[in-house]
Amino acid sequence: MQKTRFIIGLLALVMVLALTACGKAAAAENASTAAPQPTEAEQTADETAEANGAASGGNILIAYFTAAENSGVDAVSSASVVTVDDTAKGVSQAVADMIAERTGGELFSIQTSVVYPADMGELIDYVAEEQDAGVLPELTTHIEDLDEYDTVFVGFPIWWYDMPQVMYSFFEEYDFAGKTIIPFTVHNGSRLSGTPATIQELEPEATVIQDGFTVSHQNAADAAEDVAAWLDGLGY
Numbered sequence: 001m002q003k004t005r006f007i008i009g010l011l012a013l014v015m016v017l018a019l020t021a022c023g024k025a026a027a028a029e030n031a032s033t034a035a036p037q038p039t040e041a042e043q044t045a046d047e048t049a050e051a052n053g054a055a056s057g058g059n060i061l062i063a064y065f066t067a068a069e070n071s072g073v074d075a076v077s078s079a080s081v082v083t084v085d086d087t088a089k090g091v092s093q094a095v096a097d098m099i100a101e102r103t104g105g106e107l108f109s110i111q112t113s114v115v116y117p118a119d120m121g122e123l124i125d126y127v128a129e130e131q132d133a134g135v136l137p138e139l140t141t142h143i144e145d146l147d148e149y150d151t152v153f154v155g156f157p158i159w160w161y162d163m164p165q166v167m168y169s170f171f172e173e174y175d176f177a178g179k180t181i182i183p184f185t186v187h188n189g190s191r192l193s194g195t196p197a198t199i200q201e202l203e204p205e206a207t208v209i210q211d212g213f214t215v216s217h218q219n220a221a222d223a224a225e226d227v228a229a230w231l232d233g234l235g236y
Helices: 002-034 040-056 091-103 120-133 165-173 195-202 217-222 224-234
Strands: 060-064 081-084 087-090 106-109 151-157 180-187 213-216
Touching (some): 091 180, 091 217, 091 224, 120 165, 180 195, 213 217
Parallel strands (some): 151 180, 180 213
16 A cells, blocks of 8 residues: 555656646747747848948948148138038038948048148149149048058049049058958049059059949039949948
8 A cells, every 4th residue: 555655646746747847848938939039121131231241341431532621711612512411511521421321430531731722723723733743742630540440431532533642642651451442532524533443553452442433523412322322232
């Protein structure tokens, strides 16, 4: 009799343990089922963000030069400006802002000790003389830590079918080895004018994207959609 009671008690204990285990398994399954699952839109957004992060290669710097910030007069008075959302900006700055809004990159204004004429006619004559003389203007703004950036967008106007001389000063000051350089330009008919190839010559150990963005001066204020499409093509 005592042996029978022992066996019955043991069977009861086994049944209790089994029921407890089943209850925990069911609770875990219910918890997993009840947990909110990401929507298709959220998954797509995450995948896009991951892809953009891989394409950008890390932190992004957007360096630009515009005569409007180097003319010694209020930007509104300079011939090298456009108005975007009721705000006057240097043309290259306007495009740089569009790139920054899309990529989250940090803006950097390339400035020089040269005071460029605000009048367009005088500016054209001045930069022609500057190019003929091969002047390398002194830079007055400097990137604090270039090592922080893997990708550098570089923007400037096209003057006499070339980069402004200050851009030669810029590329002489910095070593972009191992970085990706992405040019963008504003122009009055000469588009990129071979400047990506010139930058590659100046920075042979950098990867220079040859498919740079370019927009005419008169269309720069409305270039946001074109900038977005270009960046999409690059994977940003």
